[in-house]
Every structure is written in structure tokens, then in C-alpha cells.
Amino acid sequence: MLDALIISLQLALTTTLLLLVVALPLAYVLAFKSFKGRTALEVFVALPLVLPPTVLGYYVLLIIAPDSWLGSAWASVFDSSLAFSFSGMVLASLLYSLPFAVQPMQQAFRAVPKSWLELGKTRGMSIKPMLRHIILPASKGGVLVAAALSFAHTMGEFGVVLMVGGSIPSETKVASIALFELVEMQQQQEAAQLALILLALSFVMLSVVYSINRKPLVVGS
Amino acid sequence: MNHMRMTTTLGSLDLDAQAEFAREIIVISGENGAGKTTLLRCLAGLEDCQGQLQIAGNVWLDSVTGFVKPTEQRHIGFVWSDAVLLPWLDAEANIMLGVKDGDVAWFNQVCEALEVSPLLKRKPAMLSTGEAQRVSLARALYIKPSLLLLDEPFSAQAPDIRLRLRQALKALQQALDIPMLMVSHDAEDAQVLAQQHWRMREGKLMSEVKTKPQDKVMNHE
Numbered sequence A: 001m002l003d004a005l006i007i008s009l010q011l012a013l014t015t016t017l018l019l020l021v022v023a024l025p026l027a028y029v030l031a032f033k034s035f036k037g038r039t040a041l042e043v044f045v046a047l048p049l050v051l052p053p054t055v056l057g058y059y060v061l062l063i064i065a066p067d068s069w070l071g072s073a074w075a076s077v078f079d080s081s082l083a084f085s086f087s088g089m090v091l092a093s094l095l096y097s098l099p100f101a102v103q104p105m106q107q108a109f110r111a112v113p114k115s116w117l118e119l120g121k122t123r124g125m126s127i128k129p130m131l132r133h134i135i136l137p138a139s140k141g142g143v144l145v146a147a148a149l150s151f152a153h154t155m156g157e158f159g160v161v162l163m164v165g166g167s168i169p170s171e172t173k174v175a176s177i178a179l180f181e182l183v184e185m186q187q188q189q190e191a192a193q194l195a196l197i198l199l200a201l202s203f204v205m206l207s208v209v210y211s212i213n214r215k216p217l218v219v220g221s
Numbered sequence B: 001m002n003h004m005r006m007t008t009t010l011g012s013l014d015l016d017a018q019a020e021f022a023r024e025i026i027v028i029s030g031e032n033g034a035g036k037t038t039l040l041r042c043l044a045g046l047e048d049c050q051g052q053l054q055i056a057g058n059v060w061l062d063s064v065t066g067f068v069k070p071t072e073q074r075h076i077g078f079v080w081s082d083a084v085l086l087p088w089l090d091a092e093a094n095i096m097l098g099v100k101d102g103d104v105a106w107f108n109q110v111c112e113a114l115e116v117s118p119l120l121k122r123k124p125a126m127l128s129t130g131e132a133q134r135v136s137l138a139r140a141l142y143i144k145p146s147l148l149l150l151d152e153p154f155s156a157q158a159p160d161i162r163l164r165l166r167q168a169l170k171a172l173q174q175a176l177d178i179p180m181l182m183v184s185h186d187a188e189d190a191q192v193l194a195q196q197h198w199r200m201r202e203g204k205l206m207s208e209v210k211t212k213p214q215d216k217v218m219n220h221e
Helices: A002-032 A038-050 A053-064 A069-078 A086-110 A114-122 A127-138 A140-155 A159-165 A175-184 A188-214 B036-044 B091-095 B104-113 B129-142 B159-176 B187-193
Strands: B002-010 B013-021 B025-030 B050-055 B058-062 B076-079 B147-151 B180-183 B196-201 B204-209
Touching (some): A002 A127, A002 A140, A114 A127, A114 B076, B002 B036, B025 B187, B104 B129, B129 B159
Parallel strands (some): B025 B196, B076 B147
Antiparallel strands (some): B002 B013, B002 B050
């Protein structure tokens, strides 16, 4: 049980950190740029919200199968399989939690007052300094919400990680799957403990999100 | 000499502004909605417009060739009618925003002249409207811009400090030796500061040549 919990936490933490990096440019272009294919990109980012997790898991399995280009490239570099591995689960989680990272950041970026962006321009700022000095400090709350939601959502995965990870004990068996198996094996006491821990974790993460959302993040000048 | 001939249409406003100016102070007055702010924004490159603009021998806009120098490269000092300070930075950091290795002596000179030295460690939330406005003025001057664009920079100042600020601003403009365009509803600003006085009506610019000596001692009641 402890193993599964640790794997879940590792998966959620790794996914969240990587997602913040991946989501930043996506949120930036969706917030500020108009281009051909914008709607398609927005839909692609939002898809995991409505897709059955098993469908997502199925496609991820196809992408990382040993005979796929990604699977074989991974195998030749790391000498291991992506399918039914922790890394494979990370990849699947990135896709699965993508909207939970991108959308709060995108909304926060959009809420940055236009005059602040104009101010940045008059100071000669290009994209990078603008992000560093103006957009990200102004969107701190949105970035924190993105991190908290990504973490909580990844902790709660079931279908995707089951398909991609395969529930290998001490390797890819995460807490949510462990709970399912405990109930199946009628180990009620352990199941109750694990369920309570997951409930408490989710409660804490959501409390963080709601307290950030309630606070005025920046006091207008 | 600086040349300007710019037109743009924004909502119901048809801006049509043609003028020449030297490294001097130009006060722009006119009714609300006459296009004063739009003119400043066109000069800053913050609005799309057509025509020609040449500042200090450099082309900033040329619709014939389709050239538009982006705001980031114009090196302008812009003061918005509201202060536009970043709320998470103190006054000092706001003034220095985006500048590395600035001129310390000039910083002190600007802060002394505009009476913001005692405010430097305060966050914008702890500044009065007038103080915030002076900080934003100091921020625009600190970068030693090639053009100063001020949208009602004294609107929130008490009458006594307004008198001192006029002289201070004039001295700073002379030290920089740059053109300064200032939107103002205060007739005294035009009387005391203006070397050219432009009036705007329904988007059209009408120039009035000033004949009185520039160093005339202020006479106020």
C-alpha cells in the first residue's frame, strides 16, 4: 500500500513539474496569439476533459508500443520499454492532466491588464523578459492553481495509468489502482486507510486552489 | 527636426495629425474624445496607424514601404493617464523596471526633482494617486528616452506641487534634450511649458505657434 502511494506521489510530482514547463508556452500562445489552427490546438488541449481515460490510454499505448517510432527510439536510447513503465505513465499523465495546467494559466495570462503589457513594450521587453518581469508575477495565482490541479488530477488517475502502466506492483501500481485491488480482495481495513489518505490529499489540494482563487492575487494600482 | 503625418481610425475617431517639431515641449489640448491619447499611442506604436513618422532622424513608421518600428525598439518614455504601476514591486523597482545597470546619478536626480525619493520603498498600494503618478513619471524619465509621451501627467497633483513639477519636468527635458509631448487640460501647463501648443478637435490636429519667451517667470495667483 505504501509503495503504491509513493509511486502515485512521484508520478503526480513529476507530471506537475513537467507540465508547468509544457503548459507555459501553450498557455502563452493561446492567451496572446491568433493564428491558423488556434481552435484545433485549444480543442486538443481540452480533449482529455471529455475523453474516456481508456481511450486516451489506448492511444498512448499505440504511441509508445515497442514497435512505434517513439517506443523504439526510447528503447534504443534508454534500453528499456516505455509501455508498462513509470516513464510511460508520466507521458500519459502529461496528456491526461494537460488542460488542468494550461487552462488556469491561459486565463491568468489573459487577465493581465493590457496596459501592463504595453508598459513592458515601452521598456524594450521581448517575450522572455515580459514573461519574467510582468506576465508570470502577475499570474502567480493562476500558475499555483495549475500546479495544484495538475497534481490532484494526476493523483486521481485510474483508467489511463491502468492501461499504460499495467499495475505492476512496486513499479506502476498507483494508489487508486491499489485501492481497487484491495477492495476486490476484501482487505477492508487497508482499503479504508488508503481511501482516507487519498480523500485527505484531494481535500488539501482543492483547499489550496480555492483559497488562492478567493484571495485577490494582485492589488490593482 | 521630427516629422509626423499619421492617420488612423479607431471606433468613431478619425485621427489625422500632421506636424513638425524639434527637441521641445509640446502641449496638446482638446476636448475629451478629440484623439489626444490616440495620438500619443500612435507615436508610441501602441496603435496601428498609417503615414510617416521620423524621430531624431530615424524612421519609425513608413506606410509606403510598410515599415513599422515596434514599440519595444522605440525607446520611449510613456506616462499613462493612470499610473500603471506593477503592484508587487515597490516604487524603486517600478522606476527601474526592465533596466540593467542604470545611471545611479541620473536616478537620484530624477527622483529628487519629481519628489519621489521618500517614496522609493513603498508599494503602489501605499501611494496616493498623486504619488503614484509622480513615480510613473520618474519611471518614464529614468530610461533617458528618445521621446517623452505624457498623458495628463499632473492631473492628480495638488496645485502647489504642480508648480514645482512643471519646472522640474522642464529641467529634466532640457537635460535629456528630447522632444516631449504632453496632453493636458490645464491652460497653465500650456502657458508655462509649451514651445508648441497643439489643439485637437475631432481627431484633427491644429497647431499654434508660441511666440512668448520660454523662460518667462511663472506668474500664478
